[in-house]
Amino acid sequence: MTNDAKEKEKLTFEQALAKLEEIVSAIEEGKVPLEQSIDKYAEGVELVKQCRQILDRAEKKIQLLGRGEGGQLEVTGELDEVPDDAAGA
Amino acid sequence: MAAKRDKLYDFFDPSRAKGPRSGPDIGKEVIPQPMSVSLLVARIKQALADAMPAPVTVVGELSNVKLHDSGHVYFRLKDSAAAIDAVMFRAAAGKLKFTPTDGLEVVVEGHVDVYDARGQLQLYVERMTPMGAGSLELAFRQLKEKLQAEGLFDAASKKPIPRFPRAVGVITSQTGAAVRDISRTLRRRWPAADVYLLATPVQGEGAAGQIAECIRLMDASASALGIDTIIVARGGGSLEDLWAFNEEAVARAVFAAGTPIISGVGHEVDVTICDMVADVRAATPTAAAELAVPDASAVGDWLSEAATRATRRMRQRLDEARLSLESIRRSAVFRDPLGRVRTRMQRVDEFAHRLRGGVRHRVAQARRSSEPPAARLAALHPARLCDRGAAKADSLLARLRWALGGRSKRAGDALAGIAGRLAALHPARLWDRGAAKVDALAARLRWALGGRSKQVGEALAGAAGRLAAASPVNRIRLARQQVDGAARQLDAMSYRRVLRRGFSVTRSKAGRILRAASEALAGEMIETELADGRLSSKVAGPWDNPGEPAGQDHAEAPAKAGPAGQPAPRPRPARKALDAGATLFD
Numbered sequence: 001m002t003n004d005a006k007e008k009e010k011l012t013f014e015q016a017l018a019k020l021e022e023i024v025s026a027i028e029e030g031k032v033p034l035e036q037s038i039d040k041y042a043e044g045v046e047l048v049k050q051c052r053q054i055l056d057r058a059e060k061k062i063q064l065l066g067r068g069e070g071g072q073l074e075v076t077g078e079l080d081e082v083p084d085d086a087a088g089a
Numbered sequence: 090m091a092a093k094r095d096k097l098y099d100f101f102d103p104s105r106a107k108g109p110r111s112g113p114d115i116g117k118e119v120i121p122q123p124m125s126v127s128l129l130v131a132r133i134k135q136a137l138a139d140a141m142p143a144p145v146t147v148v149g150e151l152s153n154v155k156l157h158d159s160g161h162v163y164f165r166l167k168d169s170a171a172a173i174d175a176v177m178f179r180a181a182a183g184k185l186k187f188t189p190t191d192g193l194e195v196v197v198e199g200h201v202d203v204y205d206a207r208g209q210l211q212l213y214v215e216r217m218t219p220m221g222a223g224s225l226e227l228a229f230r231q232l233k234e235k236l237q238a239e240g241l242f243d244a245a246s247k248k249p250i251p252r253f254p255r256a257v258g259v260i261t262s263q264t265g266a267a268v269r270d271i272s273r274t275l276r277r278r279w280p281a282a283d284v285y286l287l288a289t290p291v292q293g294e295g296a297a298g299q300i301a302e303c304i305r306l307m308d309a310s311a312s313a314l315g316i317d318t319i320i321v322a323r324g325g326g327s328l329e330d331l332w333a334f335n336e337e338a339v340a341r342a343v344f345a346a347g348t349p350i351i352s353g354v355g356h357e358v359d360v361t362i363c364d365m366v367a368d369v370r371a372a373t374p375t376a377a378a379e380l381a382v383p384d385a386s387a388v389g390d391w392l393s394e395a396a397t398r399a400t401r402r403m404r405q406r407l408d409e410a411r412l413s414l415e416s417i418r419r420s421a422v423f424r425d426p427l428g429r430v431r432t433r434m435q436r437v438d439e440f441a442h443r444l445r446g447g448v449r450h451r452v453a454q455a456r457r458s459s460e461p462p463a464a465r466l467a468a469l470h471p472a473r474l475c476d477r478g479a480a481k482a483d484s485l486l487a488r489l490r491w492a493l494g495g496r497s498k499r500a501g502d503a504l505a506g507i508a509g510r511l512a513a514l515h516p517a518r519l520w521d522r523g524a525a526k527v528d529a530l531a532a533r534l535r536w537a538l539g540g541r542s543k544q545v546g547e548a549l550a551g552a553a554g555r556l557a558a559a560s561p562v563n564r565i566r567l568a569r570q571q572v573d574g575a576a577r578q579l580d581a582m583s584y585r586r587v588l589r590r591g592f593s594v595t596r597s598k599a600g601r602i603l604r605a606a607s608e609a610l611a612g613e614m615i616e617t618e619l620a621d622g623r624l625s626s627k628v629a630g631p632w633d634n635p636g637e638p639a640g641q642d643h644a645e646a647p648a649k650a651g652p653a654g655q656p657a658p659r660p661r662p663a664r665k666a667l668d669a670g671a672t673l674f675d
Contacts, residue, residue: 013253013281017388024395027402034410041403048396055385055392059280062259062272065287065307065314073310079263079272079286 011047013054020047126208134203137210143200147212148220151193162189166197166212175199175212186228186332187219194220225328229335232362236337241344247368248349250381251317253388256283257381258316258348260303263288267324267353267374274375279382285314291323297336304342304350311348318381319348321363322374325356334361343367353377588620606631 011019023044027037066076124132149166156162160179165172175197177189189195199214219227236242257275261267268286275284289303290296300321307319321343323334333339334354343350343366352367353374364370371377588594595603596616603609611630616623 012255014251017253017391020392020395024399027399030402030406034406037403037406041399044399045396048392051392052389054281055389057281059276060283062268062284062286064263065258065285065310067306071306071309072313073285073287073306075285079268 011050013051016047016051016054020044020051023047127205130203130205130208133208134205137201137203141201144198144215145201145212146196146198148194148196151189151195152191154189154191156188164189166195173201173210173212175214177214177217181215181217185217186224188228188231189217190231196220225332225335229362232335232337232340233365236340236362236366241340242365246344248347250349250351250369252383254279254282254318254382256285256315256317257378258285258287258307258311258314258319259322260287260289260300260307260319261322261374262291265291265324267291267322270324270373270375271320271322271353271378274378275382278379278384280385282382283315285316292326292330292333296333297338300333301336301338301342304339304346308346308348316348319346319350320353320374320377320381321350321367322353322371322377323355324374325359331355331359331361334363336362339363340366351377351380588618591620594618 023040026032026040027044030037032040062079063075064077064079065073068074147166149168152165152167152172154162154164160182162177162182162185164175164177166175167173177185177197177199195217197212197214198216199212201210201212203209204211218224222230240246259268259271261271263286268288272284275282285307287303287307289299291300304319304321307316311317311319321334321339323331331354334352340362343352343363349368351369351371352361352364353371353376354361354363355373357372360370369377369380371380584594594617595609596618597603597609598614598616600616603615609615609628611628613628614625615628616625
């Protein structure tokens with residue numbers, strides 16, 4: 001995930017889902033005025049879009065970690081596909 | 090005391106000691122050269138080594154076990170009749186899986202030797218295995234009991250696994266089946282999560298220490314990498330293969346980690362200490378991955394359902410809004426906005442008619458009642474009497490006229506009030522407002538829906554498509570057309586139609602309708618609305634041209650008649666129809 005994409009994801013997926021759930025119930029209960037519920041609807045559509053983007057994110061290779069300077073882990077490469085007949089544990 | 094001393098002396102008397110051999114040579118025998126203690130012990134060691142070559146294998150019970158800080162283990166091996174001190178040095182003791190404890194029946198292997206410094210016989214142990222259970226089973230049981238007592242398995246210290254992890258860290262061998270199973274499962278179920286692998290040997294000498302170190306490292310870097318779930322895993326194998334995951338170092342590292350850890354070691358039947366300490370225990374590496382992430386397709390279904398539910402309800406609410414607009418359109422005031430005015434005007438007409446009749450009657454009466462005196466005074470001055478009667482009738486008429494003026498003014502005020510309210514409620518304006526609102530809502534709905542369905546993915550595209558099919562935009566457009574039609578109808582009936590008949594409405598600069606000439610000050614700008622537009626005028630002052638025909642005493646009407654310093658057409662034809670005051674004195 002690039003930093004830009006990270007920036008966009010201000011809400012975690014879980015928060016987005018929780019908010020969406022809240023919006024849908026607010027709309028369904030119909031307690032908010034029509035104008036507000038249209039705002040909420042638009043917000044909900046936006047959240048669904050965001051969530052979909054997260055869900056549909058392209059598969060990525062597994063990133064390999066190694067110990068970098070100062071003991072912190074850093075990405076050292078990508079894992080090649082492990083063949084089916086890989087032996088051992 | 091002396092006797093005792095003698096006795097002691099006697100005891101050590103060499104002559105007595107050698108009693109049996111005493112004879113004529115006594116005192117002449119050569120005492121053998123004494124050997125040193127070291128030599129003695131050395132000779133014993135040698136004799137022992139000759140008699141009992143290493144290794145020896147002994148079975149016995151452990152007692153007086155001392156685990157020394159140095160890593161050496163001291164104990165006594167005993168049975169019911171005998172005991173021997175024993176030591177197991179660090180190099181050998183370090184390989185022990187289990188912890189030697191008092192009372193444990195063990196088989197030890199080693200050699201017997203003498204500890205020079207004390208001349209003490211000792212068993213030097215190289216290997217120790219418990220009797221009965223294997224040492225691994227014993228070690229497992231021992232560590233399990235120990236960690237359990239310390240609370241490392243307590244449910245209270247289990248951390249919850251995030252429902253939707255951003256990144257999953259995997260600690261396992263890079264080449265095993267486990268990493269393949271985990272990788273496939275994670276990407277199939279939840280491609281959204283990043284997956285990091287920190288490879289480590291998972292079996293063999295030192296594996297436990299490396300696994301523990303990997304757990305510590307990954308936990309320390311978790312926030313930097315966004316890792317919010319860690320999987321520690323290994324594929325199936327023998328108890329020995331899985332042993333690293335039963336070691337205390339791994340258990341401690343798992344317990345100490347701040348990041349939630351899922352342990353998936355071995356097959357279903359295998360339970361390791363690591364499994365027990367971990368926040369979640371999975372039966373296999375694949376199961377660990379399944380527990381780590383949700384199923385994207387299930388979440389996608391939920392999203393679609395949420396979108397459908399919200400869209401359905403929004404459509405319903407827009408329909409409701411359209412219906413309530415419709416019902417406003419159908420309300421009496423919009424169907425016939427001038428109906429109430431007409432009703433009032435009719436009543437004013439009737440009233441005026443009755444007054445007129447009354448006035449004529451009273452004048453006739455007055456004339457009649459003045460007849461007898463007129464006849465009586467005819468001789469004196471009938472003509473003047475007649476004149477007086479006529480003057481009286483005139484003044485009566487004037488008073489009536491005045492009175493009527495007031496009443497008609499009140500009636501006019503009432504009408505003007507109605508007209509004012511109608512103006513505020515002006516149908517065209519209301520409709521403009523309603524339609525604009527519907528338009529705005531439709532535009533926003535369109536914005537919310539339109540052009541996004543593509544990006545929103547297939548499932549949402551379904552929901553959005555259904556919404557588009559039901560076409561709230563079309564419904565709004567239809568509503569808008571209905572509104573426009575209604576507005577035209579209403580417009581036809583509105584006061585503007587009156588304007589087309591030659592009336593005008595005069596408003597102050599602030600937009601307030603002027604109902605009395607006194608409401609406009611000289612020099613003020615006023616606005617006159619005519620059928621085809623508006624004029625702005627400046628008030629010169631009150632109109633006081635005496636030559637102007639009547640009509641100034643009852644000018645107030647819903648649509649104020651007459652020019653305001655502007656040569657507007659005289660509202661002559663309208664007077665009969667609308668201006669109640671004007672009809673009174675025709």
